[in-house]
Amino acid sequence: REQQQQQQQQQQQQYSNQQPRPKPLIGDPCFLTPSDLEYLKSQTIVRGSGSSQQTLTNHRQTSPPKMSNDYTYHSHNQLIQIPRNTHLDRLYNIKSLDSSTDNRKPSVPNYQNELILPSNGKIKxxxxxxxxxxxxxxxxxxxxxxxxxxxxxxxxxxxxxxxxxxxxxxxxxxxxxxxxxxxxxxxxxxxxxxxxxxxxxxxxxxxxxxxxxxxxxxxxxxxxxxxxxxxxxxxxxxxxxxxxxxxxxxYLDGGALTNLLVTPTGETQMNEQQIATVCKSVLKALAYLHSNGVIHRDIKSDSILLSTDGFVKLSDFGFCAQVMNEKKAQTIKRKSLVGTPYWMSPEVISRTPYSTEVDIWSLGIMVMEMIDGEPPYFNEQPLTAMRKIRDQPPPKLKNPHKTSSLLQGFLGRCLVRDPSQRATAIDLLDHPFLRHAGNPSCLQTLLSEQTIAKGNLYVS
CATH class of the missing domain: 3.30.200.20 (Phosphorylase Kinase; domain 1)
Incomplete structure (x- = not known):
């Protein structure tokens, strides 16, 4: 218990120095409030060390970190019951799990045998x-x-x-x-x-x-x-x-992928084996979700969490959506403007009907994060970035000559403007680039004490 408390104290201190991150956007433009529009027009974004000139480009400013109090324990005394509204009973028929079931016990997944996608693409x-x-x-x-x-x-x-x-x-x-x-x-x-x-x-x-x-x-x-x-x-x-x-x-003690993208001096640090390892794990999660008719709609480095053993997991499901009917014979298209601006696909921004393909575009942008240290147009204000994503060809890497043809080919299958021509998660799991993926241990070198629990963990 003392060791856990010491670790919590270190995590609290690191949290107090974190930099702001772009927030997700949910809703159609016509429903945006004046404060939402003001945020999108004037939002300033910083990634990496505040002293790094690489992270301070056009329209960026360093915001003073929110300093929290010294390490304290928070306790609450009374549970305030929200009264039952009987007037609303006529609106709802509820099917719920048995609340008496104890779901708190953490399960310990068996990672000794690698999860293999069935050849027919069917997932339970x-x-x-x-x-x-x-x-x-x-x-x-x-x-x-x-x-x-x-x-x-x-x-x-x-x-x-x-x-x-x-x-x-x-x-x-x-x-x-x-x-x-x-x-x-x-x-x-x-x-x-x-x-x-x-x-x-x-x-x-x-x-x-x-x-x-x-x-x-x-x-x-x-x-x-x-x-x-x-x-x-x-x-x-x-x-x-x-x-x-x-x-x-x-709780994943390795923190968010965002914290591993660049060194404290602003230099990118992920090699292609590490990028392939992250992509393979994320694609397994996406293949499973998509096969069940679920889209995530907010894929980005902030939504990817790691354990200190190097295991990779997808989080932040607050904006997911169901896109499949009862017989799984017809896809239900979505049109809501949901996600975080820099990672949004062109069809989301243009409000044309979309489905699971939006997650693949966002995955491609996340790959660019791992290569370049940040998503494309990150030095632009959010509305400007959204217009460029909507109207221009797919973004390009800053230094494509530093990446292999396999990685460029993988990225090219993700960043296709026409959703019908974009690769699926199952397609990408068979891509030759992922043959370079290593064991989770290859990510451990990135997980130093300085990166543990730093950043906006689990937050949308």
């Missing part, structure tokens, strides 16, 4: 979705009130009080609508990550509900509970506390 279907069935249609054109949102959440979260189950809360990340803490599970003595989302600050709450392949509505953030995979961060439970949704999940 996930079961027991956390769903909310409603007689009234919820879609991108329906405004969902806070009252409706809270009522729906009450039906799928555990009724237990998480403040009696976890202690020693230490903040390690902060986003526009959520904070992330490390805490210790009192029963098992293990560390967990707890994402605390302020539900009153969620943009367009109706977009956080998704119709699944059975015609029922699920809450996007619950996707981790229902889709189990060795390369997806495991969710242990969810709770409503005051006006916050708490999501308890697996």
């Amino acid at each position: 279907q996930a079961t027991s979705p956390a769903v909310v069935t409603t007689r009234e249609k919820i879609d991108g054109n329906t405004k969902l009130s806070l009252e409706d949102f809270v009522f729906a959440l009450q039906k799928v979260v555990s009724q237990s009080d998480p403040r009696t189950m976890y202690d020693h809360f230490v903040k390690i990340g902060e986003g526009s609508t959520a904070n992330v803490y490390i805490a210790i599970d009192k029963h098992y003595g293990t560390q967990v990550a707890i994402k605390q989302m302020n539900i009153t600050k969620q943009q367009r709450k109706e977009l956080l509900f998704n119709e699944n392949h059975k015609g029922k509505f699920m809450i996007s953030v619950m996707i981790m509970r229902d889709y189990k995979h060795p390369n997806i961060v495991e969710m242990y439970g969810s709770y409503l506390v005051d006006n916050e949704l708490w999501v308890v999940m697996e």
Whole structure:
């Protein structure tokens, strides 16, 4: 326990020095508030060391880091119950998992045998979705009130009080609508990550509900509970506390991929074996999700977490969507403007119907992050970058001569403007570039003490 507390103290100190990251955008342009537009027009972004001239280009400024208090424990005393709204009962038929089931115990995946995708591309279907069935249609054109949102959440979260189950809360990340803490599970003595989302600050709450392949509505953030995979961060439970949704999940002590892209002096440091290793793990997760009709919609280095052993997992499912009907015979296209500007695909920005192909474009941009240290147009303001992505040919590497033809070919299969010509996750898993992928241990050299738990972990 003392060792865990010392580690938490180091993580808290590193968090206090972190730099701001671009926040995801959710909603159509016509629904953007003046404050949203002001953010997009004036947002300044910094990556890497503040002293590195490479990271301080046009329109970039260094923001003073938010200094937090000395290492402290956060405790809460009373669970405030949100009253049941009987008026809304007529709207909902609820199917939920048994809340008495203890999902807090961390599972230990067996990584000794590498996960191999079946040759026919068929992957086992996930079961027991956390769903909310409603007689009234919820879609991108329906405004969902806070009252409706809270009522729906009450039906799928555990009724237990998480403040009696976890202690020693230490903040390690902060986003526009959520904070992330490390805490210790009192029963098992293990560390967990707890994402605390302020539900009153969620943009367009109706977009956080998704119709699944059975015609029922699920809450996007619950996707981790229902889709189990060795390369997806495991969710242990969810709770409503005051006006916050708490999501308890697996803690990965290696931090986000973002922290491994460049050295403290701003130099890129990932070699092609390491890039292939990350891509292979992410593609396994995407192949699994896409086969179940789920798109992630926010693939970027911030959404990729690592353990100190070098295992790679996909996180941040707050913006995922279901895109397959009950018989898996027809794809349901989406049109919502969702994601983080620099990683968005052209079809998302232009608001043309899209499906799983958007994740492959974003993966390509993430590959460019690993090569160049940042995504294309990162020195541009978000709206300018979005216009360039929408109107111009696919972006190019800064120094393509430094990369192999195999890596360039892999990237070229991702960054295709026509979604119908873009590779699928299963296609890319067979690409020759991924034959260079190594064991997780090849990523351990990047995971020094300076990078552990640094950055916006688990935060959207």
